[in-house]
Amino acid sequence: MLDAVVVGAGPNGLTAAVELARRGFSVALFEAEKTVGGGARTEELTLPGFRHDPCSAAHPLGVNSPAFRAMPLQRYGLRWAQPELPMAHPFPDGTAAVLSRSVAETAASFGPRDAGTYRRMIEPLLARWDTLMQDFMSLPLSALPRDPVTLARFGLTGLPPATWLMRRFRDERAPALFSGLVAHTIAPLSGLATSAIGLVFALAGHARGWPLARGGSQSISDALAAYLADLGGAIHTDYEVKRLDDLPPARAYIFDTSPTALARIAGLGRYYDRFRYGPSVFKIDYALDGPVPWTAKEARSAGTVQVGPYRCDIGKALRAASVEDRAPEVPFLITVQPSVVDPTRAPAGKHTFWAYGHVPNGWDGDLTDAIERQLERFAPGFRDLVLARATAGPPQLAVRNANYVGGDIASGSVGGLQLLLRPKLSLSPYTTPRPAVFICSSSTPPGPGVHGMSGHNAAKAVWKRLRAS
Numbered sequence: 255m256l257d258a259v260v261v262g263a264g265p266n267g268l269t270a271a272v273e274l275a276r277r278g279f280s281v282a283l284f285e286a287e288k289t290v291g292g293g294a295r296t297e298e299l300t301l302p303g304f305r306h307d308p309c310s311a312a313h314p315l316g317v318n319s320p321a322f323r324a325m326p327l328q329r330y331g332l333r334w335a336q337p338e339l340p341m342a343h344p345f346p347d348g349t350a351a352v353l354s355r356s357v358a359e360t361a362a363s364f365g366p367r368d369a370g371t372y373r374r375m376i377e378p379l380l381a382r383w384d385t386l387m388q389d390f391m392s393l394p395l396s397a398l399p400r401d402p403v404t405l406a407r408f409g410l411t412g413l414p415p416a417t418w419l420m421r422r423f424r425d426e427r428a429p430a431l432f433s434g435l436v437a438h439t440i441a442p443l444s445g446l447a448t449s450a451i452g453l454v455f456a457l458a459g460h461a462r463g464w465p466l467a468r469g470g471s472q473s474i475s476d477a478l479a480a481y482l483a484d485l486g487g488a489i490h491t492d493y494e495v496k497r498l499d500d501l502p503p504a505r506a507y508i509f510d511t512s513p514t515a516l517a518r519i520a521g522l523g524r525y526y527d528r529f530r531y532g533p534s535v536f537k538i539d540y541a542l543d544g545p546v547p548w549t550a551k552e553a554r555s556a557g558t559v560q561v562g563p564y565r566c567d568i569g570k571a572l573r574a575a576s577v578e579d580r581a582p583e584v585p586f587l588i589t590v591q592p593s594v595v596d597p598t599r600a601p602a603g604k605h606t607f608w609a610y611g612h613v614p615n616g617w618d619g620d621l622t623d624a625i626e627r628q629l630e631r632f633a634p635g636f637r638d639l640v641l642a643r644a645t646a647g648p649p650q651l652a653v654r655n656a657n658y659v660g661g662d663i664a665s666g667s668v669g670g671l672q673l674l675l676r677p678k679l680s681l682s683p684y685t686t687p688r689p690a691v692f693i694c695s696s697s698t699p700p701g702p703g704v705h706g707m708s709g710h711n712a713a714k715a716v717w718k719r720l721r722a723s
């Protein structure tokens with residue numbers, strides 16, 4: 255009898271398995287795909303020598319993750335590659351707002367009327383960032399927060415909708431960049447606690463940057479898997495779990511899957527019926543003949559570039575995909591350019607680049623033209639550089655990973671209370687009605703992103719129960 259079986263080798267499943275194995279529990283992990291990684295993998299999607307991250311590429315949450323930071327992942331090959339600028343947000347006049355490691359440089363890029371407001375908002379929280387991150391990523395709390403005062407202060411600023419927080423600014427540049435940050439989790443700007451999303455991404459960037467993983471996001475997954483193997487954990491790939499009977503006997507089963515799949519596999523009936531899935535994205539991975547010719551010079555040295563440009567454009571694009579059930583005419587783009595910082599991603603002189611825009615859940619159209627028109631506005635000549643492209647809309651994303659139901663890359667809408675309280679209104683979101691069955695995917699707090707904290711928090715619930723029984 256094993257102590258624990260984990261289903262799904264995404265960052266959360268791998269983290270849950272490692273956390274249990276390093277505390278002496280026997281663990282086996284089962285993954286449906288041929289390789290581990292889930293949303294943190296790397297493949298030659300276009301041409302030989304071009305190594306693309308089909309899902310995650312930029313890792314502000316990974317580099318700041320309390321769970322990853324407590325593991326010796328460097329020993330297993332993980333190297334963070336820091337771009338000169340974590341993120342740039344260009345405007346039509348050829349200038350850009352930036353998220354830099356330096357708060358002062360970031361504030362200055364917003365213009366003199368908003369620089370002070372930004373500094374006053376960020377600096378007190380940044381001074382207590384590590385404990386704040388730990389407390390925030392452990393919500394709902396299973397123990398007293400390490401720093402209740404800072405957490406409360408963060409809550410006061412973060413709980414209101416982003417649209418409220420942005421009223422503090424007088425010009426358009428800061429709200430434009432901030433709206434883009436909120437859009438990384440595909441949250442509507444008027445949603446509860448969306449200010450917290452923007453703040454976390456900004457604070458993470460100031461604290462430790464928005465690095466990429468050298469060699470590709472796969473190296474995060476491979477490092478976790480190698481560490482797990484060293485700790486004695488067994489990994490079985492190409493093994494889709496359809497029923498609990500497919501798994502060996504164990505004292506605990508932890509699912510890095512969607513709640514819908516878990517309910518089906520573990521016979522939980524309608525337990526998660528009220529869980530809602532959110533919008534999707536249309537993503538393009540490019541092999542390019544040269545670097546993206548951004549007009550704004552800041553964008554050329556940034557790892558991530560947000561193409562909005564303004565708050566109202568971003569709000570409109572998000573609303574179209576999440577409320578109006580249609581693809582936006584002018585999409586808001588999140589783009590990442592790995593080879594700017596990591597030469598292993600493309601042959602010499604060539605580049606890899608990805609961009610996605612938001613579309614409704616299950617949408618089966620083609621957003622390529624709208625995405626490229628938007629890129630041409632901010633990087634004229636972009637299309638001439640394209641050597642090859644690989645596109646993936648909601649149906650392709652859902653086939654690639656069963657957790658992306660209808661192409662929802664956040665594995666569950668972050669609208670309303672479901673941003674904080676997922677997959678159900680519960681103070682113990684990782685447990686289920688079956689005492690031996692747990693869930694650890696990004697459908698649980700703290701939600702989407704490669705940080706492993708859902709896996710860490712779920713493992714904590716598991717080891718408490720295993721030790722008590």
Ligand SMILES: Cc1cc2nc3c(=O)[nH]c(=O)nc-3n(C[C@H](O)[C@H](O)[C@H](O)COP(=O)(O)OP(=O)(O)OC[C@H]3O[C@@H](n4cnc5c(N)ncnc54)[C@H](O)[C@@H]3O)c2cc1C
Pocket residue numbers: 261262263264265266267284285286287290291292293294308309310311312313314315316493494495496510511512515535537610651655656657658663664694695696697701702703704705708
């Ligand atoms: C296009 C895109 C871009 C993104 N960009 C970023 C980014 O830049 N930065 C960032 O931090 N995050 C990003 N994300 C989000 C991030 O990838 C996810 O939030 C994260 O991977 C979630 O981790 P997870 O472990 O919960 O689930 P996943 O990574 O989805 O892993 C779940 C695993 O479980 C397996 N599985 C599911 N069902 C079964 C079953 N029945 N049997 C066996 N195995 C099963 C799946 O095959 C998969 O390997 C992006 C995602 C996408 C799709």
